[in-house]
Amino acid sequence: MSWHIRHPRDTRQSVCGLPAADVRRWEPEHPPRVDYTCEDCYTQLPEAARPDDATHPIGDATLIDTLRRIVTDRQHAKINGVIVDLWSASVAVLIWDKLRDDKRQLLLTLPAHELILRCVKVYIRLATTGSNR
Incomplete structure (x- = not known):
């Protein structure tokens, strides 16, 4: 199971674009860096850019x-x-x-x-x- 970070502007999808219906587990609002979080979510964050x-x-x-x-x-x-x-x-x-x-x-x-x-x-x-x- 992969965890996803909730998109800051759209609570119905994750940062990586996965719809909320497909996400089985969300990270908290300010997630710690963990190995099992979706890497796409981290690369899409503003800090990564x-x-x-x-x-x-x-x-x-x-x-x-x-x-x-x-x-x-x-x-x-x-x-x-x-x-x-x-x-x-x-x-x-x-x-x-x-x-x-x-x-x-x-x-x-x-x-x-x-x-x-x-x-x-x-x-x-x-x-x-x-x-x-």
Whole structure:
């Protein structure tokens, strides 16, 4: 089952154009980014059409500076076509600061969105194992 985002101007259809009668499950008004939401809905949102705030090739260490700027400004940004929210940026910076240099170099071999997702995964693993003690 795929979830859809309700169109802001027409409550009878989703953002991707699917009629309401065909939608079995709606996301809330301000949906979190989840893997099982219709990708077309996300590409049709106005935020997806805005230009990139920053572009970082693989291996560019200035990506961390951009993430720090997101945290400082308390404002999301679009990096390499992916919108990065404040929480994801702060977690990535937090994990980055705790890593050794060799682990940082391994992370820099990943695209920007993969680097952020990897840091979030590490943070979640640490948070869940820390709460069981």
